[in-house]
């Protein structure tokens with residue numbers, strides 16, 4: 001990695017809205033209607049297609065299936081969701097997105113964490 005690539009990555013990371021960071025952290029929230037389009041093909045016979053839409057960021061997953069098995073799939077993303085080509089190459093560790101996301105959702109010190117999380121935090125504090 002070169003420094004210019006790292007700078008480009010950090011600059012891009014700082015432009016990402018909360019919903020993009022959440023999707024990069026915990027993956028997309030696929031939803032929408034379960035609508036299937038049918039088509040007869042010479043190779044497979046009947047195939048069905050559908051489009052899933054992420055309720056958070058608007059990314060779309062296009063799938064074509066035969067007898068329920070996905071045989072083709074592609075994704076499309078909102079503009080600025082994908083990393084610029086000149087930024088740090090390769091797969092990015094989700095920790096960077098998670099850390100940035102935590103800046104959008106600061107801990108409310110008045111609100112107690114849910115019991116399971118409280119127990120985990122207590123155990124860590126004791127170490």
Ligand SMILES: [Zn+2]
Pocket residue numbers: 023027028029054055056057058059
């Ligand atoms: Zn998403």
